[in-house]
Amino acid sequence: MNHLVARSLMKRVITGGDSRRYMSSASRVAVLIRPPFGEAVIGVRGQGVGMLLGGWRRMISTASEPSSTGEVPQTEKESSGTVAEKKEEKGEVMVSSYWGVSRPKVTREDGTEWPWNCFMPWETYQSDVSIDLTKHHVPKTFLDKVAYRTVKLLRIPTDIFFQRRYGCRAMMLETVAAVPGMVGGMLLHLRSLRKFEQSGGWIKALLEEAENERMHLMTMVELVKPKWYERLLVLTVQGVFFNAFFVLYLLSPKLAHRVVGYLEEEAIHSYTEYLKDIDRGLIKNIPAPAIAIDYWRLPKDATLKDVITVIRADEAHHRDVNHFASDIHFQGKELREAPAPVGYH
Secondary structure: OHHHHHHHHHHHHHHOOOOHHHOOHHHHHEEEEOOOOOOEEEEOOOOOOHHHHHHHHHHHHOOOOOOOOOOOOHHHHHHHHHHHHHHHHOOOOOOOOOOOOOOOOOEOOOOOEOOOOOOOHHHOOOOOOOOOOOOOOOOOOHHHHHHHHHHHHHHHHHHHHHOOOHHHHHHHHHHHHHHHHHHHHHHHHHHHHHHOOOOOOHHHHHHHHHHHHHHHHHHHHHHOOOOHHHHHHHHHHHHHHHHHHHHHHHHOHHHHHHHHHHHHHHHHHHHHHHHHHHHHOOOOOOEOOHHHHHHOOOOOOOEHHHHHHHHHHHHHHHHHHHHHHHHHHHOOOOHHHOOOOOOOO
């Protein structure tokens, strides 16, 4: 019966007749069609045969296509499942993103896959270890003397707590040293937004310093496994120092940069003592961690001594940058009036 109704309707449409009188009120509501190629229920609701033929066309055109309900064919499911399993075996995190955000494939110069997510190959560099380590800014003004004495006082509890455990001392030092660049860069960024003016590149220079100090910390964590009380000390010191330096930079940027300059001088001294203990055999000269080899482009057989040497050179560069910034302020100028040493690690 259903076949007869369907054929009659098709014939009537082809000959141009009125198909509605061939359909009962019940058949206008729904027509059940069982063609040879499948089975479907198509609602007519008084719209004639147009919907019926449209349904047939859609069925024929989509017979060989994947389902439009969002289901993935079994072969694709199996292949994607295999990829996910392989990534899981390698320890990779596979996240499907609606936004299509993904990192392009990054490789080393030798073609091997880049293993780090915290920094990219174009952010690496070879440290300039020929920099003068003996330079010292002699305190002249009242603010210089305040900065110098403040840093010397801060060194006393550090010496008492860490003594000659220079690995732990360096780890603590880097958690503090990475704060000033971030605070200074952030405040200069906000100033630039408020005053609609350029920073002269100093925002980037200070944030580069903060990132470089953070990479020092990531390296030291690989070398020194901090204990729970050392982690607690880091939280305390960072909480106090961040807020204190934030207020200091708001009140007097020239004093803030001078303090950092003297802190970097103390860092150079600490790393020099670290190297002396390595040379004396008091600290084992272990192989350099992989993250340090890639970040500073060190040779594959680099050791702890090589890592400490390049870190000390970085601290010397930071010393120069912050004393330079303080001198600019002492001359009554703003940082943006002098070219920033961008890329000067």
